[in-house]
Amino acid sequence: CDSCYGPIEGHASKHVRVVKRMQPGALDARYGPTRPLQWGQLNVLHTSDTHGWLSGHIKEANYGADWGDYVSFVSSMKSTAESLGVDLLLVDSGDLHDGTGLSDSTTPNGEISNEIFVKQTKYDLLTIGNHELYASEVAYQTFNNFSRAWGDKYLTSNVEIMNPETQEWEHVGKTHKYFTTKHGLRIMAFGVLFDFSANTNASRITKAADMVKQDWFQQAIHHPEPIDVFLVLGHNSARPGRQASTMKTVYSAIREAHPNTPIQIFGGHSHMRDFVVYDQSSTASESGRYCESLGWFSMSGFNSSTSGFTGPLNPKGVPNPNRTATRGERNTPPFLYSRRYLDWNRLTFDYHAPGSQFLHNSIAHSHPNLISSPSASNTSFQLKQQGAQVSSSITSYRQQLGLGKVYGCVPQTFWVTGVPFMAPNSMYTFLADAMAHQIVNPKRAKIPRVHISNTGMARFDLHKGPFTMDDSYITSPFPSLVVYIPEVPWEKAKGVLERMNKKGAGQGRRVEYNTTSTGAPKKVLGKREEIMGVPVGNGGGRKQEVLEVGYTTEDDFGVDGDDTVHEKIAKYEIPGYFGTTAGFPEWKKGGRKGRKQEPRVVDLVFNDFINDDLLAALGGNYTAEDIKFYMEPSNYTLRDFLVPYVEQNWQEGMPRCEISGLRPIVG
Numbered sequence: 145c146d147s148c149y150g151p152i153e154g155h156a157s158k159h160v161r162v163v164k165r166m167q168p169g170a171l172d173a174r175y176g177p178t179r180p181l182q183w184g185q186l187n188v189l190h191t192s193d194t195h196g197w198l199s200g201h202i203k204e205a206n207y208g209a210d211w212g213d214y215v216s217f218v219s220s221m222k223s224t225a226e227s228l229g230v231d232l233l234l235v236d237s238g239d240l241h242d243g244t245g246l247s248d249s250t251t252p253n254g255e256i257s258n259e260i261f262v263k264q265t266k267y268d269l270l271t272i273g274n275h276e277l278y279a280s281e282v283a284y285q286t287f288n289n290f291s292r293a294w295g296d297k298y299l300t301s302n303v304e305i306m307n308p309e310t311q312e313w314e315h316v317g318k319t320h321k322y323f324t325t326k327h328g329l330r331i332m333a334f335g336v337l338f339d340f341s342a343n344t345n346a347s348r349i350t351k352a353a354d355m356v357k358q359d360w361f362q363q364a365i366h367h368p369e370p371i372d373v374f375l376v377l378g379h380n381s382a383r384p385g386r387q388a389s390t391m392k393t394v395y396s397a398i399r400e401a402h403p404n405t406p407i408q409i410f411g412g413h414s415h416m417r418d419f420v421v422y423d424q425s426s427t428a429s430e431s432g433r434y435c436e437s438l439g440w441f442s443m444s445g446f447n448s449s450t451s452g453f454t455g456p457l458n459p460k461g462v463p464n465p466n467r468t469a470t471r472g473e474r475n476t477p478p479f480l481y482s483r484r485y486l487d488w489n490r491l492t493f494d495y496h497a498p499g500s501q502f503l504h505n506s507i508a509h510s511h512p513n514l515i516s517s518p519s520a521s522n523t524s525f526q527l528k529q530q531g532a533q534v535s536s537s538i539t540s541y542r543q544q545l546g547l548g549k550v551y552g553c554v555p556q557t558f559w560v561t562g563v564p565f566m567a568p569n570s571m572y573t574f575l576a577d578a579m580a581h582q583i584v585n586p587k588r589a590k591i592p593r594v595h596i597s598n599t600g601m602a603r604f605d606l607h608k609g610p611f612t613m614d615d616s617y618i619t620s621p622f623p624s625l626v627v628y629i630p631e632v633p634w635e636k637a638k639g640v641l642e643r644m645n646k647k648g649a650g651q652g653r654r655v656e657y658n659t660t661s662t663g664a665p666k667k668v669l670g671k672r673e674e675i676m677g678v679p680v681g682n683g684g685g686r687k688q689e690v691l692e693v694g695y696t697t698e699d700d701f702g703v704d705g706d707d708t709v710h711e712k713i714a715k716y717e718i719p720g721y722f723g724t725t726a727g728f729p730e731w732k733k734g735g736r737k738g739r740k741q742e743p744r745v746v747d748l749v750f751n752d753f754i755n756d757d758l759l760a761a762l763g764g765n766y767t768a769e770d771i772k773f774y775m776e777p778s779n780y781t782l783r784d785f786l787v788p789y790v791e792q793n794w795q796e797g798m799p800r801c802e803i804s805g806l807r808p809i810v811g
C-alpha cells in the first residue's frame with residue numbers, strides 16, 4: 145500500500161504489528177500514571193492548541209492515542225462523574241488549525257479535522273484561537289460550520305466577523321453563556337482571545353480592556369440570577385505577563401463586582417502546562433498543545449447555602465481535591481483544588497478510565513465491529529466501539545488524503561528547541577539547507593540569494609523514521625507564498641536577518657491575494673532513541689526506574705502536576721528568524737583560495753507572512769510594491785519544498801525506515 149503508513153507487511157515501518165484503535169503504526173506508551181485523579185464537585189477536562197493532531201503522534205509512544213481513544217476516555221469519565229454525583233465539564237481553548245496533514249491538507253483547512261472534532265466529542269464549552277482567524281476562508285468556516293455546530297457552547301466574547309449576508313459585524317459564537325450544571329452549579333462563562341492583531345480583516349478583535357467595559361459584559365457580570373462560579377475560557381495565556389495574556393484584565397473586572405465568587409480560568413496559546421493561583425478562590429489552568437497533554441482540574445467547597453450544588457461535598461471512594469489556593473492568608477474560603485496534566489496515550493486513558501481502551505489486543509483496528517472482550521460489560525463495549533469508529537474514520541481520511549505516503553527516511557531527529565539553534569540536528573539547520581537547495585528559480589539561479597524565514601514557520605520536531613506527506617505538513621504547515629525582492633545591494637541585504645532578530649518577531653500576517661493576480665502580490669482583504677525501553681505495564685504504583693524524557697512541569701502548586709513522571713526535556717531559546725545564503729560564488733577571482741566573494745546584489749527570498757517585518761528591517765525606499773513572487777508557478781508555498789528535498793536527498797534506508805518512537809535525551 146503506497147498511500148498508507150502503518151503495520152502493513154513489507155511497509156516501511158519497522159513496527160509491524162496489528163493494533164485496534166490508535167492509528168496504525170502508532171506506538172504504545174512504555175509506562176504511565178501511578179496516582180488516581182482527585183475528584184471534586186466541579187471537575188474539568190481541558191484541551192487546548194490541538195492544531196489538527198487528532199491522529200495522535202504516530203512516531204511518539206508517549207502521545208500515541210488518537211481522537212477515538214480520547215472520545216472513549218471522555219465518555220467513560222462522564223459516566224464516572226455521573227455515578228459519583230458530581231459535574232464533569234469538557235472545555236477547549238481553541239487553535240484547531242495549522243499543524244498536521246489531517247487539518248491542513250483540505251480546502252479550506254479544517255474541513256475534515258473539524259468534522260471529527262465536532263462529531264462525537266461532548267464538549268460543554270469551547271472558544272476560538274488565533275489560528276481560526278489568520279485566513280478569511282477559515283474564519284468563515286468557523287463561523288458558518290464550527291460555531292453553528294456548537295451553538296451557545298462556542299464563546300467568542302471579543303471576536304466578531306463581518307456577516308456577508310447582513311453586512312453587519314457579528315460575534316463568531318456567543319459572547320457568554322449562563323447555565324446550570326446537572327448537579328446545580330450556576331455558571332457564567334466567557335471566551336476571551338488575547339489581543340491578537342494579525343487576524344484577517346474579515347474579523348475584528350476587541351481588546352480585553354475595552355471588552356470589559358461593554359454593556360453586554362457588565363450586564364453579564366451583574367446577571368440577576370445567582371452565579372456560583374465564573375468560567376473564563378480563552379485562547380489566552382493562563383499566566384499574567386506571558387504571551388500578551390489579558391486574562392488578568394478579565395479576572396479583575398469580574399473580581400471588582402464579585403469579591404468572593406470563584407473564578408476559574410482555562411487558558412491556551414502558550415503551548416504549556418501551567419497552573420496559576422490568582423487569589424484564594426481563583427486559579428487558572430493551561431493544558432499544553434498538539435494532543436500531547438490533557439488537562440484535569442477539580443475543585444470542591446460548594447455548599448447548599450452558598451450555591452445551587454446538589455451533589456455530595458466530597459465524592460466517595462475517590463481521592464478529593466486537598467489544596468487551598470492561598471499564599472498563607474487567614475480566613476481562607478472553603479474551596480479546595482487539584483490539577484493534573486495527563487499524557488495523551490491509551491495507558492493513561494485506561495488507568496484513569498479502566499476498560500475504556502483496547503490494550504494489547506490483536507484484532508485489526510479496521511474492523512471495529514469485530515471488537516469485543518469477553519470480560520467487557522455492554523457499556524464498556526459501547527464506549528470502546530464509539531471511539532473505535534472515530535479512529536477508523538481518521539484512518540480512512542488519512543488514506544484518502546495520502547497522509548501516510550512515505551517519500552524517504554529522516555536520517556536523524558531534527559529539533560525545534562530540543563538542541564541549540566543551528567546545531568547540526570537543529571530544525572533550522574535542516575530547513576536552511578533544504579530551502580537553499582529547493583527554493584531556486586531556474587531563471588534566476590545565477591543570482592546569489594539570501595533566504596530568510598520566521599522560525600515560527602516550523603511547527604514541530606521532525607522525527608527519525610519515515611518521512612510521510614503528514615510529516616511535510618507537521619514540519620511546515622503554512623501556505624505562505626515564497627516571494628522576493630530582486631537584486632538588493634548586498635550591503636543593504638547582509639544585515640537584514642540580524643536586524644530582524646534584534647527587533648524580535650512581530651505577529652506576522654497571512655496575506656490574502658486575488659487568485660488571478662501575477663507580479664506584485666495584491667491584498668484583497670486589507671490586510672530518545674529508545675532508552676532501554678522495557679515495557680512496564682500499566683503503572684500500578686510501581687516505581688519507574690527508567691524515565692523517558694517528556695514534560696516536567698513546575699507551576700504555582702509545585703512540581704507534582706505531571707500525571708506521568710518524566711526526565712526533563714532540553715529546551716533552548718530560538719530567535720524569531722533564521723536564514724542562509726545560497727548561490728554565492730565560491731572563490732574570489734584572483735583572490736585567496738577559501739575566501740568568499742561578496743556579491744554586488746542578491747535576491748532577497750522570504751515568505752509573505754513576514755513581508756512587513758522584512759521591509760522594516762531592510763529600510764531604504766523599499767515598499768510592498770517591490771515584493772514579487774519568486775517561484776514559478778507563483779503559488780509556490782512553504783508547503784512545497786520539503787517533499788522534493790526528501791525525494792532527492794533522503795532515500796537511504798527506503799523502503800524500511802526505522803522509527804525510534806521515544807524522545808532521546810538531547811543537549
Ligand SMILES: O=c1ccn([C@@H]2O[C@H](COP(=O)(O)O)[C@@H](O)[C@H]2O)c(=O)[nH]1
Pocket residue numbers: 239274275278413598599600601622623624650651652653654753
Ligand atoms: O500563516 C502563518 C501563521 C502563523 N505563523 C507562525 O505561527 C505563530 C503563531 O502560532 P501559535 O500557535 O499561535 O503560537 C506565529 O507567531 C508565526 O510564527 C506562520 O509562520 N504563518
